[in-house]
Amino acid sequence: MEKSLNDRVVLVTGVSRRIGIGFTLARTLLDAGAKVFAQSWAPHDDEHPWGADPDGAAGAIGELGGESDRLAHVEADFADPEAPAQVVKQAVERFGHVDALVVNHARSALGTLDEVTAADLDLAWAVNGRASVLLTQAFAAQHDGRPGGRVVLFTSGQHLSPMSGELPYAISKGAIHQMTLSLSATLMDRGITVNTINPGPVDTGYAEGEFHRAVADAFPLKRWGQPDDVARLVLWLVSDEARWITGQVINSDGGFRHGKL
Structure with a gap:
């Protein structure tokens, strides 16, 4: 699918860490000929043990070649x-x-x-769920019906096994799972497909030690998912090859055995 997206413009959110999925998505799309508008919000990473990219979002954008006529970036x-x-x-x-x-x-x-509070639930919904809807709304409003209209959302594995220690996250990601079909029905006659990916556990630097080994053992191939595994599916979904696929929640998790953890 080399250069399959020549001159198409893709807005990718969550491009803040070179080890993350968003960075690999942006790099893969650029390699396929697309122009990429990247959003990041590094302060979120700073709140967590894995931390932000050592050079901030600027480090990720710089490694992608820096801002140009094919790559732009905003913090939001x-x-x-x-x-x-x-x-x-x-x-x-x-x-x-x-x-x-x-x-x-x-x-x-x-x-x-x-432990959960109303503030926890509201913030997770706002960033994960509400923003997904409002981004889709704004994207659809500017789309002029030309071929290639695509929306790709991300859920998690909350529909396959419990995530009782991450309730705000699981609930907000569950909302994305459930909105997929309705959004796709709304937008298909406007030439826009809507699909959602559950990528399973992806090794983006947030796990280590025994937990990292236990998760790897729950995969048939004994390895974590990699950002490139996700990027390959996204590249296909936004290409012309996937023009007839819409309203789907795709579990692309390498056969992850949820009951093994």
Whole structure:
């Protein structure tokens, strides 16, 4: 599928860490000929043990070749309800039109039933669920019906095994799973497909030690998923090859055995 996306514009969220999925998505799409408008929000990474990229989002963008006529970048916090529309607007101002939207960002949020608060739930929903809807809304509003309209969303494995220690995250990701079919029905007659990926556990630097080994052992191939595994599927979904696929939640998790953890 080399150069299969020549001159198409793809907005990718969550491009902040070189070890992350978003970085590999952007690199793969650029290699396929696309122009990429990348969003990041490094302060979220700073809140977690894995931390932000050592050189910040600028390090990731720099390794992708730096801003150019094919790559642009913005920092935006999707906790702000105005941010999704603003990001799409900036992408259109930079490149004239957005052909595909890949909503890769996520707010990680721990919390059991005893621990969870209204603020935890509201923030996870705002960043993960609400922003996915509003990004799709703004993307669809600027789409002019040309071939290649694509939306790719991301859920997690909450529909396959419990995530009782990450309730805010699991609930907000479950909402994305459930919105997929309705969004696809809304947009198909406008030439836009909508699909969602559950990538399974992907090795982006957040796990180590015994937990890392236990997760690897739960895969038939005894290895974690890699960002490139996700990028290959995204590349196909935004290409012309996938023009007849819509409304699907795709479990691309390498046969991960959920009951093994």
